[in-house]
Amino acid sequence: MSLPIHARTRVKICGITRKEDALHAITAGADALGFVFYEPSPRAVSAAQAAAIIASLPPFVSTVGLFVDAPAQQVHATLATAPLSLLQFHGDETEAYCQQFQRPYIKALRVQSGDDVAARMREYPSAAAILLDAWHPNQPGGTGLCFDWQQVPKEMSTRVVLAGGLSASNVADAIRAVRPYAVDVSGGVESAKGIKSAEKLIAFMAGVQAA
Numbered sequence: 001m002s003l004p005i006h007a008r009t010r011v012k013i014c015g016i017t018r019k020e021d022a023l024h025a026i027t028a029g030a031d032a033l034g035f036v037f038y039e040p041s042p043r044a045v046s047a048a049q050a051a052a053i054i055a056s057l058p059p060f061v062s063t064v065g066l067f068v069d070a071p072a073q074q075v076h077a078t079l080a081t082a083p084l085s086l087l088q089f090h091g092d093e094t095e096a097y098c099q100q101f102q103r104p105y106i107k108a109l110r111v112q113s114g115d116d117v118a119a120r121m122r123e124y125p126s127a128a129a130i131l132l133d134a135w136h137p138n139q140p141g142g143t144g145l146c147f148d149w150q151q152v153p154k155e156m157s158t159r160v161v162l163a164g165g166l167s168a169s170n171v172a173d174a175i176r177a178v179r180p181y182a183v184d185v186s187g188g189v190e191s192a193k194g195i196k197s198a199e200k201l202i203a204f205m206a207g208v209q210a211a
């Protein structure tokens with residue numbers, strides 16, 4: 001039996017740094033929250049900060065821990081402190097690296113023009129989903145940039161979490177173009193880096209529902 005997974009598009013709000021933002025995101029209807037464990041990011045949190053936010057959440061909310069080419073020991077130590085439902089790997093991690101933590105994981109791929117996205121996605125058969133994001137030479141994520149949605153292989157869209165430059169103004173078009181399993185947003189729902197806006201979260205969710 002095939003599941004009707006397109007009955008609605010799931011939403012992950014990434015770069016949560018404050019309890020109030022987490023609760024605004026959930027109240028607006030988000031399914032998942034992302035915590036950035038990458039020190040150079042303006043949205044970085046410690047494992048203890050993430051654990052405190054997660055402890056304040058209602059049930060049935062997925063929590064995603066994001067890493068960029070982190071030493072395995074850092075991922076293990078974070079998991080020991082923060083109860084994360086999934087891991088997200090945003091660097092050049094191999095499938096063998098991603099699998100070693102025995103947790104469901106999302107592999108992020110940063111898309112450049114000319115990329116064979118289908119071939120890159122096939123390198124991670126064990127991933128729970130593939131997050132497709134925009135490529136930038138100096139920033140591994142959270143760039144606020146879109147990539148060309150036509151590059152998403154249509155036959156694989158049920159595995160895709162679409163990210164990169166999404167906001168209330170373009171998320172409905174993005175969903176209609178790609179029909180992804182989920183969308184992911186960070187900068188498009190912020191009032192400042194790492195600070196989410198309740199109004200922008202509500203507007204973003206309305207855009208998702210309009211698609």
Ligand SMILES: O=C(O)c1ccccc1NCC(=O)[C@H](O)[C@H](O)COP(=O)(O)O
Binds near residue numbers: 066142
């Ligand atoms: O958000 C960050 O600062 C970040 C830093 C390093 C790696 C990944 C990062 N974010 C990952 C995400 O999942 C973002 O939501 C995704 O890149 C989209 O960001 P945006 O274009 O700002 O919506």
